Amino acid sequence: xxxxxxxxxxxxxxxxxxxxxxxxxxxxxxxxxxxxxxxxxxxxxxxxxxxxxxxxxxxxxxxxxxxxxxxxxxxxxxxxxxxxxxxxxxxxxxxxxxxxxxxxxxxxxxxxxxxxxxxxxxxxxxxxxxxxxxxxxxxxxxxxxxxxxxxxxxxxxxxxxxxxxxxxxxxxxxxxxxxxxxxxxxxxxxxxxxxxxxxxxxxxxxxxxxxxxxxxxxxxxxxxxxxxxxxxxxxxxxxxxxxxxxxxxxxxxxxxxxxxxxxxxxxxxxxxxxxxxxxxxxxxxxxxxxxxxxxxxxxxxxxxxxxxxxxxxxxxxxxxxxxxxxxxxxxxxxxxxxxxxxxxxxxxxxxxxxxxxxxx
Amino acid sequence: xxxxxxxxxxxxxxxxxxxxxxxxxxxxxxxxxxxxxxxxxxxxxxxxxxxxxxxxxxxxxxxxxxxxxxxxxxxxxxxxxxxxxxxxxxxxxxxxxxxxxxxxxxxxxxxxxxxxxxxxxxxxxxxxxxxxxxxxxxxxxxxxxxxxxxxxxxxxxxxxxxxxxxxxxxxxxxxxxxxxxxxxxxxxxxxxxxxxxxxxxxxxxxxxxxxxxxxxxxxxxxxxxxxxxxxxxxxxxxxxxxxxxxxxxxxxxxxxxxxxxxxxxxxxxxxxxxxxxxxxxxxxxxxxxxxxxxxxxxxxxxxxxxxxxxxxxxxxxxxxxxxxxxxxxxxxxxxxxxxxxxxxxxxxxxxxxxxxxxxx
Numbered sequence: 263x264x265x266x267x268x269x270x271x272x273x274x275x276x277x278x279x280x281x282x283x284x285x286x287x288x289x290x291x292x293x294x295x296x297x298x299x300x301x302x303x304x305x306x307x308x309x310x311x312x313x314x315x316x317x318x319x320x321x322x323x324x325x326x327x328x329x330x331x332x333x334x335x336x337x338x339x340x341x342x343x344x345x346x347x348x349x350x351x352x353x354x355x356x357x358x359x360x361x362x363x364x365x366x367x368x369x370x371x372x373x374x375x376x377x378x379x380x381x382x383x384x385x386x387x388x389x390x391x392x393x394x395x396x397x398x399x400x401x402x403x404x405x406x407x408x409x410x411x412x413x414x415x416x417x418x419x420x421x422x423x424x425x426x427x428x429x430x431x432x433x434x435x436x437x438x439x440x441x442x443x444x445x446x447x448x449x450x451x452x453x454x455x456x457x458x459x460x461x462x463x464x465x466x467x468x469x470x471x472x473x474x475x476x477x478x479x480x481x482x483x484x485x486x487x488x489x490x491x492x493x494x495x496x497x498x499x500x501x502x503x504x505x506x507x508x509x510x511x512x513x514x515x516x517x518x519x520x521x522x523x524x525x526x527x528x529x530x531x532x533x534x535x536x537x538x539x540x541x542x543x544x545x546x547x548x549x550x551x552x553x554x555x556x557x558x559x560x561x562x563x564x565x566x567x568x569x570x571x572x573x574x575x576x577x578x579x580x581x582x583x584x585x586x587x588x589x590x591x592x593x594x595x596x597x598x599x600x601x602x603x604x605x606x607x608x609x610x611x612x613x614x615x616x617x618x619x620x621x622x
Numbered sequence: 623x624x625x626x627x628x629x630x631x632x633x634x635x636x637x638x639x640x641x642x643x644x645x646x647x648x649x650x651x652x653x654x655x656x657x658x659x660x661x662x663x664x665x666x667x668x669x670x671x672x673x674x675x676x677x678x679x680x681x682x683x684x685x686x687x688x689x690x691x692x693x694x695x696x697x698x699x700x701x702x703x704x705x706x707x708x709x710x711x712x713x714x715x716x717x718x719x720x721x722x723x724x725x726x727x728x729x730x731x732x733x734x735x736x737x738x739x740x741x742x743x744x745x746x747x748x749x750x751x752x753x754x755x756x757x758x759x760x761x762x763x764x765x766x767x768x769x770x771x772x773x774x775x776x777x778x779x780x781x782x783x784x785x786x787x788x789x790x791x792x793x794x795x796x797x798x799x800x801x802x803x804x805x806x807x808x809x810x811x812x813x814x815x816x817x818x819x820x821x822x823x824x825x826x827x828x829x830x831x832x833x834x835x836x837x838x839x840x841x842x843x844x845x846x847x848x849x850x851x852x853x854x855x856x857x858x859x860x861x862x863x864x865x866x867x868x869x870x871x872x873x874x875x876x877x878x879x880x881x882x883x884x885x886x887x888x889x890x891x892x893x894x895x896x897x898x899x900x901x902x903x904x905x906x907x908x909x910x911x912x913x914x915x916x917x918x919x920x921x922x923x924x925x926x927x928x929x930x931x932x933x934x935x936x937x938x939x940x941x942x943x944x945x946x947x948x949x950x951x952x953x954x955x956x957x958x959x960x961x962x963x964x965x966x967x968x969x970x971x972x973x974x975x976x977x978x979x980x981x982x
Contacts (some may be wrong), residue, residue, distance in 0.1 A: 366864070366890055374890040374915055376864045437891070504726070504736045530726055530734040531797070533918070536909040544911070548904030549896040552921035555734055558893070559919045561912035 266290065266299065270621055271327040271399020272596055277317030283596045285620070288327065288395050290403045291387045298346050298409045299338040300354065302621075305397035305591070306331025306423035306584075307599045307612040309453060309514055310356065313539070314384060315600075323384050329397030329614070330356040330382040331425040333418045336409070337401075345406040351418070353410045353574075354402055355425040356564055358382045358394060362407065372407070373564040398596060398614060400621035410570050413578035420583040423453060423611040424573065426564070428584070431458035431510060432573040433565025434535045435465060438508045442466040445506050447491070449524070450513035451478045454537055456585055456610035458510050459485040461573070464580050470502075472509070472524075481609065485585075493523075502527040504555055510562075511536040521545050528557040536561045585609060590616040626650065626659065630981055631687040631759020632956055637677030643956045645980070648687070648755050650763045651747045658706050658769045659698040660714065662981075665757035665951070666691025666783035666944075667959045667972040669813060669874055670716065673899070674744060675960075683744050689757030689974070690716040690742040691785040693778045696769070697761075705766040711778070713770045713934075714762055715785040716924055718742045718754060722767065732767070733924040758956060758974060760981035770930050773938035780943040783813060783971040784933065786924070788944065791818035791870060792933040793925025794895045795825060798868045802826040805866050807851070809884070810873035811838045814897055816945055816970035818870050819845040821933070824940050830862075832869070832884075841969065845945075853883075862887040864915055871896040881905050888917040896921045945969060950976040 269290055272283035293299070311328040313319045332354040336346050346352055360367050360375035367375050380387065382404075383396030396402070412421060431454050440446045446467040448458035455471075462469040463486030471482035472491045479490045491498050506527050511534060513519070525534060534557060547559065565573070576582070589595040591614040599612045629650055632643035653659070671688040673679045692714040696706050706712055720727050720735035727735050740747065742764075743756030756762075772781060791814050800806045806827040808818035815831075822829040823846030831842035832851045839850045851858050866887050871894060873879070885894060894917060907919065925933070936942070949955040951974040959972045 369890075371890045371916075376915075530729075530731045531920075536912070539909050539913065544906045544908030546904045547907045547919070549899050549921045551904070552896070552919070553899065553923045555736075556731075556920060556922055559907070559912070560891075560916060561909045562916055563913045 266401050269395065269399045269401040271395055272591070272593065273325040273327045274315045275325050277315065280315040280317070281597045281600045283398070283593045284325070285593070286325070289392055290401065291390060291392050293340065293403060294405070295340040295342040296406050297340045297403050298336050298343060298352070298406055300332065300334040300352060300402050300404065300409070301337045302332055302334040302397055302400060302402065303617050304333045304418050304422045305329040305614045306425065306427065307603065307614060308356070308426050309603065310426070312600055312603045319539070323386065323393045326384055326393070327395040327399050328383050329399070330354070331422045331427070332397035332402060333412060333422045333425070339406070343406045346409050346411065351412045353412050353421070353425045354382060354397070354404050354408060355429060355570065356382055358404050358408045370566040370568050372566055398591065400617070407567055410567070410574065413574055415578040416574065417583065419588055419613045419615050420586050421574070421577065422613045423584040423586060424457065424577060427453040427611060428457045429565040429570050429573055430454050430537050430562070431512065432461050433569050434510055434537060434562035435461055436569060437562070438533050438535060440465045440467045440508055444468065444508060446470070447472050447506050447509035447527070449509060449511045450538065451482060451610070452512060452514060452606070453611040455512035456485055458512055459487050460582050461576070463487070464576055464582060499523045499527050504529055506532050508533050508535070512538050514538045516545060519545065521547070522551050525551060525555070525557050528555050531556045531558060533558045533560060584611050586611050586613045588613050588615045590619065592620055626761050629755065629759045629761040631755055632951070632953065633685040633687045634675045635685050637675065640675040640677070641957045641960045643758070643953045644685070645953070646685070649752055650761065651750060651752050653700065653763060654765070655700040655702040656765050657700045657763050658696050658703060658712070658766055660692065660694040660712060660762050660764065660769065661697045662692055662694040662757055662760060662762065663977050664693045664778050664782045665689040665974045666785065666787065667963065667974060668716070668786050669963065670786070672960055672963045679899070683746070683753045686744055686753070687755040687759050688743050689759070690714070691782045691787070692757035692762060693772060693782045693785070699766070703766045706769050706771065711772045713772050713781070713785045714742060714757070714764050714768060715789060715930065716742055718764050718768045730926040730928050732926055758951065760977070767927055770927070770934065773934055775938040776934065777943065779948055779973045779975050780946050781934070781937065782973045783944040783946060784817065784937060787813040787971060788817040788821070789925040789930050789933055790814050790897050790922070791872065792821050793929045794870055794897060794922035795821055796929060797922070798893050798895060800825045800827045800868055804828065804868060806830070807832050807866050807869035807887070809869060809871045810898065811842060811970070812872060812874060812966070813971040815872035816845055818872055819847050820942050821936070823847070824936055824942060859883045859887050864889055866892050868893050868895070872898050874898045876905060879905065881907070882911050885911060885915070885917050888915050891916045891918065893918045893920060944971050946971050946973045948973050948975045950979065952980055
């Protein structure tokens, strides 16, 4: 079987036509000694995909094939690869390369590398002019550090969304001490938030789901939440004043957000960590808002390889799985995914499947 | 010698007349079993005093005698007092009471007590109608937890400003890990900032002073800074990208502040802690500003009794002292202090002295 020099995938041409996907061939980056070629079997649909192609995050490199919650089979490994075996089932997430040499890369902070950051799609490989293309496609070619063996207990279509949404929730939980004796809140019950509840609980924290209405209460409890807060209800924050050690804010919009009320629920030096990147203007923050409990506000970006492997093992050990609706990859399925993400009509993640039907 | 039931001090009547101080008698709170009466010998002049009486922080309880960097002699101790001896030289800072019973009070976070917070001036003692009055006066009456024995090596007039400004700088330094191997920045070289440099260096951190112009460079190096950054200079942040573990923001104004440039200097998960409370509207913060290095933004409020005692001992051990200009307490001296603080014309703290001349 010949190795691919090209991949075939579904590209979008502009923000104005972002629900129109076109099946095309495009060039892969030159194969390196540490690279792994992956034949894709499934790919989760991330809010980032929508933000990117719809223009919400600003200018992008079109035409572009998005998708960065990839599961597939390693069909070729470079001569220096030691972390992945040919034939192994593997995943790729939202980032596909960093410098590998700097303080951050050597300190489990490779997703914060200030030197070189190649996202799985939309980033230009240095000295090639080739723009990385994502997982709504037949193949990706990825450096082994960014390729993650998938424990056999995990089902392909259900684990796919963990490769971005899952890790995005997991990393700030473990970096900020979620565990027994801690009270943790998860704001925003979408793709990331539903993993947040699942993982916070699995890590042993007292876990609260925080959402606008009560519409997602039953789901939250099924996901493992110990309690539920509906912020549309008067006085919602009062019973929780000064009590949360950590809140992960997964909301994809900051509109109508009364941040001061959320922060009043934080224990002294508690942490409010945002993982969503709303398209709107930010929040006005005064030192006065932070000083009554010395709360810390931060943000978190993906997670390290080490955390990815830990998360996958935790999911395997505890039988955790994404709540997934499967859609057939193709022009129609991708259009439906984008239209429904736009409306927030997904509980809680789409996985594009049936790759063999369109890519053989 | 009879114990005082009243104190005599300098009060202001309104924000419109905040540089006019009037010498008057006012009632002390009822003497409690844990209270200490202190005959005041010196009091530092804090930016808070100016913010409070000039109306910058909103409505206050006038007439009001401010001042909360108090040094004096304990002339009477309640029957249950164990932490202070009669005749001892002691200090009182910006806070004078908290509930003492809650999780925060029992966990060295009494300055974040959500139950009861009595500031040294301007707070009403429950069930008495008596508003606490500060240290531009002959005496204060304070619960022993908030009365701090002063090590004998420290000079009264030079240690006074440590009781608020010093602790405000010291607490976030130790709570956020300032020490050997850490790179720490101090923004804003006023009363708090000059202590910030001194203490960061004394704690063993690589210490950088950060100010607008180079005007305070020589002073900063004398105070112990290892380096100096002038933010009026093009490209000032570039040599420091992703390198600071901690920056304490002591600036008293946020006008013209390009927060994103400051944050770009932070190492991954570095901390930007504000201790000033500017009168202006706050900063607009987007998750996007925080995500490239996962920086945490916070604020800090004073410090615990335990930290106060540690700080005073550190100052005694290392021979640290505030850079102080002394002014004679009285209508004239206080007016001069307020006018010059308004203009930022102080390096780096005033201490009101000569109490015996006006209060006998």
